[in-house]
Amino acid sequence: MDELKLYTYIAVFGTFALYFAIAWWARAGSTSDFYVAGGGITPLQNGMAIGADWMSAASFISMAGLIAFLGYGGSVFLMGWTGGYVLLAMLLAPYMRKHGKFTVPEFISDRYYSKTARIVAVVCLIIASVTYVIGQMKGVGVAFSRFLEVDYDLGLVIGMVVVWVYAVLGGMKGITYTQIAQYVVMIFAYTIPAVFISLQLTGNPIPQLGLGSTLADGSGVYLLDKLDMVVTDLGFKEYTTSNMGGTLNMFAYTMSLMIGTAGLPHVIMRFFTVPSVQAARQSAGYALVFIALLYTVAPAVGAMARFNLMNTIEPAAGQNLEYAERPQWFKDWEKTGLLQFEDKNGDGKVQYTADAATNEMVKVDRDIMVLANPAIANLPNWVIALVAAGGLAAALSTAAGLLLAISSSVSHDLMKGVFVPDMSEKNELLAGRVTMTVAILFAGYLGMNPPGFAAGTVALAFGLAASSIFPALMMGIFSKKMSGKAAVSGMIAGIGVTMLYVFQHKGVMFIPGTSFLGDMGPNWFFGISPNAFGSVGALVNFAVAFAMLKVTGPAPSEIQDMVDHMRVPTGAGAAHDH
């Protein structure tokens, strides 16, 4: 076994052992432990857990790669996935915490005095969470197969067993404490390579400052200026100004991600674990501190990875890399098929240009940027091993949060809330554990046999949360008069419009060939891409709900009193069952 593999085994299985130890120590004894970790989590702990819960395999592995190739256009992910926390802190979390229930559908059912509303909310939640969890499971399988050369399916099964142990045993309590550990692993794994690379390129160890510094090669040229020059010379769009589909599209995309973030149930749920309304507001702030640690480093990782990649292939204009002398990481990633070279002009050198006719780097998968980054920069093996453990921590922590959101909506909202209201606490806890097991098996199955639509569905998850859940919650708090029937009509209209738009461009249920309008710019409504359409769906939701409110008349006075009560922090107490 070579040194790298040994270090990787130590890092991965060492962190797994830590998660198991925490799981045993934080076993759940009651439904309150299982759903809201007993309600005694401090804001700092909760902030860290939210950070791990929120930052998925997509944030850890894919985002910097997207930024590396989109440049300025990648800003939609940076602003969109952080700006949602401002909305959570001010518009949702404090009031939902005050109301003090276990789940998001339960809040919707109380506020809109309707079991239909609860079922609609459960359906939205399950669709959004299941599509999201498939991506995490795939991330686990990929991390294992690339770093440990374990079979993809076996890697997935190991991941499922690990999540099962701490999520089923500990519920929210176990998940919270393991997420705290996973956050620490993840942030070290992300920032250590970034610090090294920033130091190499600019002499500044802080990546956020390094990105704005001059190069350390003595030329006195700013890194970003040099990058702009290198990419435009090869015919690519200028890094710092390249737009993504026009200003309106970027606007709508950012807005969809922001309100989608605020409407994702597995994030909102975490705010039910703290003891007071003040603690809920504070958790949102700490959460964003921990998220920003990674998100402000990501643009540096992206730009520096692109810079190193271009520089390896063409160290100076016209002096292209000899294919025969390509570095080891180049060969490693070629084996996976994610990096492909084709010597079109037969000169034995590598040409990487924007022109498809002469470009010889026929495939450069965006996802390899973070994973290959330490190797491209010649960092020591223990750093590469740490990245593997960090990627797994990111995928596992998010998967656990999503699985808990799914299982609690089935055991608490559907079984206890709608079908078996007189279930005992002990049975509900058992039901929660059984549902969680089923959810893990289901997610694992989908991870092994990813449906054709898996790639397109993460956008759908945000679109659904943005167009259905966020408006319903916000109106429930800020419009006392909003009635149940009007809110449900709004939710259905919002989801309906968003799904219709996504399906008409991407195919019904993402089945190729069933789209009735091609997925291309000229067919898009005002040039808004399907991924960005959740914000339009949300507008439709608000409009329909307020129009229907005129028809249905206002909510009953006892509901309006409940909203009044929700708006003041006094007497919050721990989250409870009924």
Next chain:
Amino acid sequence: MENKEAYWQENLRLIFICLAIWFAVSFGLGLLLVEPLNAIRLGGYKLGFWFAQQGSIYSFLGLIFWYGAKMNKLDKKYHAEG
């Protein structure tokens, strides 16, 4: 607590101020005004680019903590802690 309505109005005013800033730093400076701002430099960063990839996130952080601190004061003033 007394005077829930006044407490709520003060809260709404704070939220309005925060969301106006939230919109201005991200959609305003990072998106709509990015081109004119890019003429200004912040070290190696073009200013509009910096707001889109760094500045907006720092502003969001400041906003959440500022709102939290103001609300804690408001809770005390109206005896609404809990």
